[in-house]
Amino acid sequence: MADAPDFRRLFDAVLSPLLILTPEFTIVEVNRAYLTATRTDRDIVGRPIFDVFPDNPDDPSADGVANLRRSLEAVVATGRTDTMALQRYDIPTEEGGFAERYWSPVNSPVLDAEGRLSHIIHRVEDVTEFVHVRRVGREQQRVAAEAQMRAEGMEIDLFVRAREIREVNEQLHRANAELDAAGRRLREEQQAKDRFIATLSHELRNPLAAATAATELLALDMPDGHPALAVLERQLGTLVRMSNDLLDGTRAVTGRLELVRERVDVRSVVESACADIRGLFGHEGRKLDVGVPREPVIVDGDRLRLAQVLTNLLSNALKYTPPGGHTEVTVGAGGGEARLTVRDDGIGFDPGQAEELFGVFMRAAPAGPHTPEGLGLGLAVARTVVELHGGRITARSEGPGRGAEFTVALPVADPGAPEPARPVVVRPARRQLSILIVEDNADLALTYRTLLQRQGHHVTAVHTGADALTATEAGIFDVVLCDLGLPDVDGYTVARAIRGRSHGTRPRLIAVSGFSQGMDRARSRTAGFDAHLAKPLPLNDLTDLLERFDEE
Numbered sequence: 001m002a003d004a005p006d007f008r009r010l011f012d013a014v015l016s017p018l019l020i021l022t023p024e025f026t027i028v029e030v031n032r033a034y035l036t037a038t039r040t041d042r043d044i045v046g047r048p049i050f051d052v053f054p055d056n057p058d059d060p061s062a063d064g065v066a067n068l069r070r071s072l073e074a075v076v077a078t079g080r081t082d083t084m085a086l087q088r089y090d091i092p093t094e095e096g097g098f099a100e101r102y103w104s105p106v107n108s109p110v111l112d113a114e115g116r117l118s119h120i121i122h123r124v125e126d127v128t129e130f131v132h133v134r135r136v137g138r139e140q141q142r143v144a145a146e147a148q149m150r151a152e153g154m155e156i157d158l159f160v161r162a163r164e165i166r167e168v169n170e171q172l173h174r175a176n177a178e179l180d181a182a183g184r185r186l187r188e189e190q191q192a193k194d195r196f197i198a199t200l201s202h203e204l205r206n207p208l209a210a211a212t213a214a215t216e217l218l219a220l221d222m223p224d225g226h227p228a229l230a231v232l233e234r235q236l237g238t239l240v241r242m243s244n245d246l247l248d249g250t251r252a253v254t255g256r257l258e259l260v261r262e263r264v265d266v267r268s269v270v271e272s273a274c275a276d277i278r279g280l281f282g283h284e285g286r287k288l289d290v291g292v293p294r295e296p297v298i299v300d301g302d303r304l305r306l307a308q309v310l311t312n313l314l315s316n317a318l319k320y321t322p323p324g325g326h327t328e329v330t331v332g333a334g335g336g337e338a339r340l341t342v343r344d345d346g347i348g349f350d351p352g353q354a355e356e357l358f359g360v361f362m363r364a365a366p367a368g369p370h371t372p373e374g375l376g377l378g379l380a381v382a383r384t385v386v387e388l389h390g391g392r393i394t395a396r397s398e399g400p401g402r403g404a405e406f407t408v409a410l411p412v413a414d415p416g417a418p419e420p421a422r423p424v425v426v427r428p429a430r431r432q433l434s435i436l437i438v439e440d441n442a443d444l445a446l447t448y449r450t451l452l453q454r455q456g457h458h459v460t461a462v463h464t465g466a467d468a469l470t471a472t473e474a475g476i477f478d479v480v481l482c483d484l485g486l487p488d489v490d491g492y493t494v495a496r497a498i499r500g501r502s503h504g505t506r507p508r509l510i511a512v513s514g515f516s517q518g519m520d521r522a523r524s525r526t527a528g529f530d531a532h533l534a535k536p537l538p539l540n541d542l543t544d545l546l547e548r549f550d551e552e
Contacts, residue, residue, distance in 0.1 A: 017033045018123050019034050019121075019122040021049060025049050025050065034124070038091050039099075040091075049122075054092075055090075059090065074107075076117060076120075079115075080109065086103070088100070088101070101128050102130070103127065104124065105124045130146050214443075217451060260304070261302055262302075264298065264302075266306070267292040267297055267331055269303060270292055270340065290329045299412055306389070308381070312382045313378075313406050314342060316378060317404075320347045320404070325345055327342065337391075340408040347400065348404050349400065350397075358382075359380060386408055391410035393408045434476055434478045436481065437459060438463075438465070438486065448481065463487075479508045482510065484512075498528070508530050510532075511532040512533050514534070530549075533545070
């Protein structure tokens with residue numbers, strides 16, 4: 001029986017230059033052909049390959065180390081052979097310089113019994129002569145033969161790579177399918193959230209509409225005004241706007257709040273907001289001082305939103321100021337800006353935390369049994385509102401326990417007097433109208449009826465769609481004011497039924513609903529309504545609409 005071959009001698013006798021590397025790219029073995037091709041000795045064994053063969057420092061475009069490292073790392077990561085393109089990789093000479101060399105490398109993995117990578121076989125062919133021959137245009141037949149060999153090698157490589165790409169595409173297809181499924185679930189959850197918020201907003205609008213109408217009645221009965229009535233008007237206005245925001249619960253923290261701009265004197269915003277909250281500061285010896293200039297400070301802004309900003313800042317000062325603390329609100333102007341500052345002597349914060357305070361769900365004090373209640377949304381909403389006005393808001397503190405200062409800077413408006421708030425008035429109607437109110441909320445129907453009767457109109461109120469169809473059968477009404485969300489049939493059905501009658505007069509139909517988005521308005525127009533008003537319905541808006549109808 002023949003003796004087993006000496007594999008070390010066989011390895012050394014192989015004509016192809018071979019180098020054996022560890023997964024950390026350290027040389028552990030080399031054959032004679034490699035030492036001859038690279039003009040090195042066996043003392044390279046035990047050294048990292050990139051220490052033995054660095055890039056040529058005289059060649060700024062040298063990328064041999066980077067390309068070889070990328071190929072070796074690919075073998076380690078995938079456990080697959082990596083065939084490199086032809087590389088220029090100069091080798092060090094005994095004289096201390098570098099000799100120009102071109103190589104065709106292949107890096108192959110060696111796996112142990114458990115399938116783990118144990119070594120990398122680095123095989124190279126010195127193709128420097130081939131490159132030189134190609135440059136000078138000699139030995140065309142040899143060049144063609146070499147090119148054919150390379151082409152065959154590339155064909156094989158392309159086949160392998162195509163298979164890899166196919167596998168990756170299959171994985172991508174599965175990932176896309178999972179992403180589509182997740183996207184569908186997310187859309188369904190978003191739609192459910194939108195339906196819930198829209199329904200909640202609609203349900204809130206009915207009691208708010210009744211309270212708003214009742215406040216307007218009180219204003220009519222108290223022409224000289226009352227401090228409590230002013231507070232009710234402001235706070236109901238704020239609640240109405242916040243109810244509208246429920247239609248898109250993310251607007252407050254994504255910058256999509258809508259502004260209703262007018263010329264606003266910042267002093268009046270400060271005085272009204274401080275008047276509403278001053279009573280809370282009186283508890284436990286807290287003090288609130290307000291300083292405003294004598295001259296108006298006019299901005300082009302949303303009065304309710306600016307009041308919301310100040311209320312949020314004052315609420316923070318109230319929560320984070322201990323008993324006996326002091327809060328100061330000042331207003332100033334200069335450099336084309338109006339400045340509103342809220343300063344307190346409360347718990348303060350680390351100066352490096354100033355920007356973080358305006359993040360969503362961020363709080364100045366860590367959660368704990370003595371931490372004031374709150375979601376940490378106030379400052380995020382305040383920044384959104386201020387930036388929508390083209391302004392900025394900043395926070396400053398000298399450290400924990402040393403108080404806090406928040407400054408709002410807004411661009412001042414062009415010179416001119418602020419627009420006065422529109423009062424609730426009862427103007428005698430130009431023409432007495434016969435009006436039918438269709439509203440299932442009894443309080444709201446009664447209040448609308450009283451307000452319109454004060455203007456001299458003849459008003460009838462019913463609470464269901466069926467009663468509305470019965471009442472309009474004789475065609476005696478000039479205007480039908482109809483809620484869309486009725487307990488039996490909806491307002492759209494009522495409108496279509498009235499418009500579908502071939503006899504009688506054609507009354508003006510006005511939809512009144514908490515659902516007042518673009519799609520809701522388009523749907524009401526299609527059903528036959530002449531106008532669509534949102535709840536709560538201010539008397540002035542309804543009066544204006546009735547007068548326009550009378551002019552047409």
